[in-house]
Amino acid sequence: MALRVAAAHLREAKAAILAANAHDLADAEAAGLGRTATDRLRLDESRIESMASGLETVADLPDPIGIVVADDVRPNGLRVRRVRSPLGVVGVIYENRPNVTSDVAGLCIRSANAAYLRGSSSALRSNQAIVAALRGGIVEAGLPADAISLVEDTSHATAVEFMRLRGIMDVLVPRGGPSLITSMLEHATVPVILDGDGNCHVYVDAAADLDMACAIVVNAKTQRPGVCNAMESLVLHEAIAAAMLDRLVTAMPEVRLLADGRARALHPELERASDEDFGTEFLDLIATVSVVDDLTAAIEHIERFGSGHSEAIVTADPDAARRFLAEVDAAAVLHNASTRFVDGAELGLGAEVGISTQKLHARGPMGLEALTSVRWIIQGEGQTRS
């Protein structure tokens, strides 16, 4: 199995990968790359081990190719099946976490696709070392080396060329910030699956258990604030708003709460939120708070400001939960659970290529199935159409 061999090669190449990464880190520090970005770039023995064991996890997942999703015999005797097939060449543009190189390559190989990778320039040497190890592994297992390819020219011009490889690349997943998304919308001719912003809300309903609500809000906001499934906006039913705010200012004093007028009436010490704040993905220990009349107003607020990523309700009222889960138009909707669970590994996909915030093809965490297409296979005994 190619991914097991690739994992072994990755472990064997540990020293070379760490040396390349040290080189990238030195350049990044010299260039004044920020601390968060530098942290994301940094590899150590345990990160390389988790890349290798991640490949083994993906190798253990059921083969997504060949799955029959529909099987029917038509009145004229034609047997019509729909069968999962590879997409072909999967392109991914991403930022400076080198583990993405290994994760994405693993998912692509497991789904019989070729991975065409363009990481950031700051991680180039790390990515080269990782790709060299992975290619060594898959070649040993009998696959062509170019089933995993890295774009080594990381200039802006090649990124634009990359987005226009229509006919060569079957899908492109951009994992990056708003400027990458804008560039994709302007330039891409290849079909794209956007890995977009997460302006995720938690709505605490009148019928919520406030201990549970407090635990979920604190977890969703503070457990890892820099990721797309962290909560950015809190919406409180007016009946529990005062009690929840009292608890939260104590439970997460490190979080800057930007409040609407009704929340400030309850806690005048909170900063005032602008409309722009309600639409912002802070990726930091900051959140907006707004107080609403009822569930309808909460759903409208989320519809107005949400980014279609992950939206949660905390309530003991099954009707309110049902309505929220049915009506909120997001990739993932949650009842009595932290938005932080919206992640490929947590939801059982093993790993993820990204989290789609568009509606076509795949929504939410994208695992192996998102890297397949479904072909029609039609078998007859000479049927012709009349």
Place this chain on the structure above:
Amino acid sequence: MALRVAAAHLREAKAAILAANAHDLADAEAAGLGRTATDRLRLDESRIESMASGLETVADLPDPIGIVVADDVRPNGLRVRRVRSPLGVVGVIYENRPNVTSDVAGLCIRSANAAYLRGSSSALRSNQAIVAALRGGIVEAGLPADAISLVEDTSHATAVEFMRLRGIMDVLVPRGGPSLITSMLEHATVPVILDGDGNCHVYVDAAADLDMACAIVVNAKTQRPGVCNAMESLVLHEAIAAAMLDRLVTAMPEVRLLADGRARALHPELERASDEDFGTEFLDLIATVSVVDDLTAAIEHIERFGSGHSEAIVTADPDAARRFLAEVDAAAVLHNASTRFVDGAELGLGAEVGISTQKLHARGPMGLEALTSVRWIIQGEGQTRS
């Protein structure tokens, strides 16, 4: 049920629709529109009846919304389901067949989407009359009129604006020729599903039953040559090439066969095919013919020239069939059946929004399922991530 009421309104509006269509036809004739285009534009009582009964057929299809495609309980007790949901607003740009207006509106309404339609200027009055009838029907059934909307300004500038309604339109299906596709690639910011060309091949293998092969080729080429699932290219194994060509020149004398060197060696009277011919969707009584050494060469020929629409093999050899069906990368692959079956109604979808030749989201005929997305619905009892 809204679509049944809409069908009744369509039947009631028959006179108004025929009057509007007569007006469009008079203008089209004055403007010198070609005969095929005029035929496509023309409505009569039976075409209106088949639009109405088409709506009733779609009303009878199972509801695609709410279908649970996966249901799992994670080790932490989270229940994780994936559930089919509407896309939202579905845009379609199409040419001058007014029945598309009714077909697409029906599929959108049945899948709880809004239809945003832009037909051709030549069919504007017909489309206005059809949309007025359909809106009357859905309003009577309690839906908002704007669930079916028609773009009444059919200028090029509004087409470009239409393609850029990101945030308003959730998907756009362009049904049209190469210039529309080029314009989409340049301008669209909305996610697109391409309804592209069909350069469909029939490969007749060494082990084919030649009577069956002849019937399939004649059907695929001549039964309706102007549609995307008609055969454009014939590929013959060298072992049966002479016998097949002898039969075909007799069986379909009305078809102009453009032949490669090996086919011309057998039938020197045939015209020579250029490389461009092999890549052309003729939509006419013309087909290319090439003779190949074996199945591998046939698959390579199809890979080089095919458009990823529908590709057929005729053979009695199960291994050859298996290999062809597995390796040919097209929306639909067929064994011992005419390519003409690749059509939503023939394959059991009831109707179709178009036939996708891209790999993302949907391949081949697109029915109700292609108008849905799959959301994650996650239910917990207060779980937080550690």
